[in-house]
Amino acid sequence: MKPFIEKHIVQLLAARDERAISLLYDHYADALYGVAIKVTKDEDLAKDVLQNAFVKIWKKADNYDPSKARLFTWLFRVVQNTAIDAVRSRQRKQSKEVQTNDSNVYHIPTTQLAIDHIDLKNHTDGLEEKYKVVIDALFFQGMTQQEASDELNIPLGTVKSRLKIGLRELRKLFGVVIVFLTL
Amino acid sequence: MNERVKIFLEGDMLERYLMGRTSPMETQEVEHYIDTYPKVKDTYIELQENLEEYASSYAIPVPEGLKEEILKEVRTKPSKALPVLAITACAAAMFFGVMTFMIFRQNQELLEDRQLTSTLIEQLNDDIVSNRESLQSVEEQFMILNSAATEKYVLRGNRRARKLETVAYVNALEKKSYVNVVSLPELPEEQVYQIWADVDGHMVPLDILKITKENLVEIPYEERMASLNITIEPKGGSEEATVDNLVANISFNQ
Incomplete structure (x- = not known):
């Protein structure tokens, strides 16, 4: 819990101050990157997801209402939705590739991709x-x-x-x- | 615990609200419960804390350089995107504007086409009237030429105009005269051939002769014509015939 820093970031976001993004990144990026990896099970995709999510957070800062949810809850929703969209988009793309390639080619479903190399703490x-x-x-x-x-x-x-x-x-x-x- | 609150908490609406997966109506309902019942509010706060703690337990250090990329992208993008509705409205307005202009242009072209067509129809009507008049005239000439009362006279040139040949048709019954100029020898530019009728010893001017597309040209009819005469006269014709320049002559008594 970071009540002071959370309040400060919310004020900066409301004032459209770019320092808000820097502070958000410093305090929440690791946790949100973990969320993106948990959803996508892919480091590269998770990186793109995090980047897109931060841009959305900055653009849609007006949508955040501190009286309705904690800052992390809102950030989590944005990252989770962005990650789910990215996974669906990749699945659709892979599905199209399967349809256009030889049907004998075996494709591993995205959800089964292993990420053993990721050392989860x-x-x-x-x-x-x-x-x-x-x-x-x-x-x-x-x-x-x-x-x-x-x-x-x-x-x-x-x-x-x-x-x-x-x-x-x-x-x-x-x-x-x-x-x-x-x- | 309030039975309603108990039922509400046993459902999954609060968890779905936490994850942002409730419909607008459900959202309203959940927020009503949170505002009204402290138990629901406490549960919601607890859920949020759980979420943050649970998610944070999976935190992974972000790749190096990502922060700079994000800050760069945030700075290059406008802080407030132009509302989609405004863009759509502008696009729609432009589309309708272009369509209106195109329809206006098309309408103008159609009006011009209509005007042109009206003019053509008027011209065709004029042509029809003109053709009818011509046809009537030709029919009239044909009737006269075929009439038993029509006399045919061939005027041939004398030594001064050997190649001159003109045929005259005179119908005393209808009081009509026509000439068909078959050939006329060339004259200097300041001279013309003029045809005359000899009436009671006076030469009455009838017309200037020239080769035309129409074979038959009507000339004035004179009563008591004794002969037809062709003379060479100054350009524009003369009031009095120059008898010295007589090149062709035919007498009706022949």
Whole structure:
């Protein structure tokens, strides 16, 4: 949480001061780049996504209402939407290429692309996989609970309960990290 | 907890609102719940914190140089894009403007075409009238020439105009006279051939002779014509015949 810096950035954004973008980048770019990579599973595409998202953030700064959402929530939405659009656009392009090339050529679906070389600094290791899967589907893949239920083949009620428990566990984990850091 | 709040929180509308995936009506509903029920507001704040913490746990250092690229792009793009609606409106206005101008031009061309067509029709009508008159005249001449009352006289040139040959038709019943100039020898520019009728011993001028496209040319009819005479006269013709210059003559008593 960065209440002071967040307030300052919001003021600069409202005043159309370019320093806002520099500060946004310094404080949020790593987290937003992580979001872009989680969604696209592609470093180069994620880089383009982040760049396009920052341009959108600057152009649409007037749309941000601090009384409706925290600054990070708004930034997250812009990056997530840009990333989902980029993935869909790439899938459409690949689909066209498949149609125009020999049908015998085997194409790996985008969602299966491995990113093993990316060294994720995952603080959520303490969270059980079944909770992470649900939270990832909702936070990073932009699915609704119903879509997550269909996609993960888990009953809707289970998705709801795993989300609630997962988020509660998450708070505990972060609480521990915060306490540990302050000691 | 309020039953309505409980039902609301059990649904996924708040999570969808967090991710910006609610319809405008749902957004209004969620914001109403957030403003009205502290429990919903607290849950929403907690969700946002969870999101930030969870997402931040996946933070990855951004590639070097990206910040400079972004700042460069932000600076080169106008801070406020021209509204799409304004651009569309301008494009539409220009389109309609061009279309209006084209329609105006087309209309002008059509009006000009109509004017031209009207003129042509008028000219054609004039031609029809003229042709009818000509046809009437030819029919009249044909009737007269075929009439038993029509006499044909051939005037041939004397030594001074050997090549002169003119045929005269006189119909005393209809009181009409015509000449057909077959050939006329060339004369100096200041002289012409003139045809005369001898009436009671006086030479009455009838016409200046010249070769025309029309074979038959009507000349004035004179009662009591005794003969037809052709003389050479100064350009424009004379009131009195120059008898010394007589080149052809035919008497009706022959």
